[in-house]
Amino acid sequence: MTKSVRGVSLLAALALTLTACGGGGSGHDTKSAASRLPGASDSSGAAPAPGSTGSTAAAGADASAAPAAGAAAASTGGSSTGGSATASGAPAAVKASGGSSSGGGASSAAASGSTPAARNAASSTPAGGGSAPAGKSSAAPAPAPTPGTPGAGTPSAGDKTGVTSGDVLFGIHMPLSGPVGVLVGNGWKGTDAYFKSVNDAGGVNGRKLKLVVSDDKYSAQGAAAAIRDLVDSKHVFAVACPVGVDQCSVAVDYANSKGVPYLSGGFREKYLEDKPWAFPVTASYPYGGNRLLDYMFQKRGYTSKRKIGLFWLHSENLDEMGGAADLELAKLGGGKFAVKYPAEKDQSDFSAAVTKFQSAGVDTVWLHVAPDLSTKFAAQAKLLGYQPQYVFTLPVGGDIWAAAAGGNLDKAFGLAGFADPQWSGTAKFQEAFHKYYPDEQADEFNLLCYAIGVVYAEGLKEAGADLGRDSFARAMNKVDIDTGISQPISYTQRGRIGGPNSKFAVWEIHGAKTDQMTGFDW
């Protein structure tokens, strides 16, 4: 009995220690991280979701500064692949953006909706006004960066972690270990190649670009560790997550709470609504999916008579696309999807799935899955004598999918936000990559990481010499750039997730190869 009491006492002592450390409960949580971000205001007016252009309060304010900038940028997007607007002479053609004379005063920065919080206010999230969503605890553990309040004079640069007079440290987390690491683990070399080319040309605003990479092991736990490694141990200035939307979801949450700029691949839209420090370089999946439907109906002659089925990877982050597509399909007069089938990432047999599509008379199967799943589906469908028209939405080109399917996806077409390294228009990327990695074959992930490097450097350049996380975030909100190897990337009023007016490249599979049919102008 005495021993039991001693044990309980020890536990109680530990529990008290914990409570004193501030870990004892969520009920006292007060402010969201977003409310303490640059330019945060108390405005919480209901606004349309990002993706509906120019109808929010913040966007309206922006319109007064440069009402047509976004539309103009969009209308010309994708036409330029060269240019030498960056300090390094890298292939980035910067376009005019709303109120973006360099440095920008507080009023223009905030009023243009270009600060993270202003963008936040423009989104429809309940957290946009500075209070946490009901029932959601998000007490940020770190002090907030200095906000750039409208009319308050020159805003401060903010947190200068990772910045010295001579360099600035950037972190990437991605899978480096294990089988996924074998597949994508060299992707960061794309960013590295771009950084080296910039540094060889003198750096950005006199600073050299440095890179550290952390292994997120392609798992949620690994990503949670990696983001802490980069932010709290390596003390990077900003972070990127090029691969693995599920891992990015975990890490962006932490980065946002710490006020660390976070560049990434694709996301679902709603998840980013209260994360103004996030700068995805691809359009969201819902947006990309809707453009595919638009393309099918406007350019490929699809009508309500066609029966379309959706076959997508069930992921916490991808199903939002299906809901958006339902609405878009109805809007286009296409009725409803004949079949919607969420595939599991480790599913092996698709006999029943094929039978479901086949028996419903589906003539077009829209695939949004990893290459192994599309390979299995197409192979098993072919054996059952089912060979529908396949269409795709993919962030990167299609060669991986085409090669894996070995001809079973012949004549499939789709939209891509990024080029395949083999496509025309990637010459500058190829040149830079092979200069610094002469013995390596550039792949899709190198290219994606290269583009992340381009966008990041553009933000640094816009931020000017007084670099801090606040000034960088404000500068990023002015970025409207044609990388030449991707859809135009913009964080201006065109929207924060790669831009709702983002253009795509159309591609088709011929045999086991993918051919680019258009530039990034659709």
Next chain:
Amino acid sequence: MKIFLQFTVSGVAAGSLYAIVALGLVLLYRGTRVVNFAHAGFGAIGAYTFWNLYPDHVPMLIALAAAIAAGAAAGIVTERLVARPLAAAPILTLAVATLAVDEIIRFTLTKLCSPNPRTVPPLWTKPTLNIGGVVLPAHRLLILLVSFGVSLLLAAFLRRSLFGVAVRAAAEDLTAVRLRGVSGTKVTMFTWGLSAALSAVAGILVAPLLGLSPYFMNLVLIRAFAAALLGGFTSLGGSLVGGLVVGIMESHIQRYTTVPGAVEAGVFIVVVAVLLIRPHGLFGAKETETHAPFQAGRRGLRLRIPLPALSPPVQRVIGLAAVAAVAVAAFQVSSYYAFIGTVAIVYASVGVSMYILGGLSGQLSIGHSALMGIGGFGAGILTQNAGLPYGLALPLAGIAAAAGAVAIGLPSFRIRGLYLAVVTLTFAIAAERYIFRLDAVAGYAKGLDLPRMEPHTVMLWALAILVGSVILAVRVTGSKAGRAMLVLHHDETVAASWGISSNHYKLLAFGLSGFLAGCAGVTYATLIQHVTSDAFGADLSIILIAMAIVGGLGSIPGVIAGSILFALLPEFLKNAKVWIPFIQYSILLAVIMLLPQGMSQLWRREPAVAGE
């Protein structure tokens, strides 16, 4: 009616896939009582050999012979180097060793070939069976015919030939086999080779449907386990029937719903229902209990760390000092190292919970990820939706996990050993794919946020739970209940003769273990912050059991040591990058080979089951 038939035929097609993989699993289990997780790896070796030779380089028959030989060779090498030295080891120790072998094989294939899938053509394209518009593709028909043919041939071989009878007898009594003049070593080696050859054949046939990749066979393996379980792990025909039942069920569930996880939930329900009625599967025979699940086997390395004998008060002082040191260190290290340290502590707590269930009471569970998930999601719901303070939500979530554990433990009244282990694994899969994705839990898409805390703070919570877990485990071990569980572990019949209520103590062990795992799951989820069902996947369950086995499931310090080793090893191997899993599993295998009773044998004075 035509659609019904087409879905049924599609189910038969899928089922034939599971059946042909299950056949090899059952053959090996029947002959050696080994649950082989490397079966998929052997299949991949065979498939890669075949499809790299055929059709470009050699005729089909030569490629087939080479592939079967390669698969069989992999099986024989595994038997010689891994299974034979561990012959007397507990069933789960060998299973974990084969898991390591599988990881090593797959990683080697990834490096030698490519991680990208590759499409290979079907071996038989015409004629496709088409009756009244109901289609069974020719290649599927081929798999079905091969499955039937192989099971018939094997059944005849095992029944009619002396060597076949020896294979069957070897699992029960190797000495008796030797007395009949048949080399026990040869019988075991032959069984491994034959099983691996079967896996190679399965790999060759399955590749055209799944695409060739180092991981392609693993996807079928879990369903094949379910099929073998349904049919009975000792029945070849049963695995065939089990495969078809699983396939047809899967097909018809998908006909009516595409709700993710519905198939996994359906498989779990059917497996439990069948095993409750027939504890050894539809056609399986009752097995002779050769040894308790965690009975000490081969001693392995003779090395022993000469720890001084310490009195209990001194042990407590040292323990308290260690806890205090970790608590102080929590605030001295960066949040990254606090994160890594917390993961190690969480794993250690789950390890202690597994000690109570497996080490003490001898119940096999590979479903602890689900219990952690109940805790983690439970705490998320209680704090975020119900607004409870974290300190209150944590034990409540632990209680919810305990209730879940008791529910999984109920089948243990009738289901034992391997069957119970696989049932818990199917529960873990169903929980990940279905239960945790319900809107009332984490939701299909949105996931769940836990109260935001710095890793240092979470580390203290985790440490408190570990301390509590150890105190509870020590108390239980020394109590009347603990002694009853130990008796239960060794022999249920003896326990019954002593008036010990097996069912009562089984449920107690499940409940206590579930509570501790649930509490650990709360801190794990808090650490990750934004959790989805993937955070508590079935693969975590397999890692957890591997950690416990490596440390020594019968020892509290052992399970803690194993957990810390697993959590920290990737950190030490950081620079190895893509090679990390390869090195990690090689070390795991080496530890199992050298220390079959777990790391705890390094400091243990007497070989023991539990209760240090």
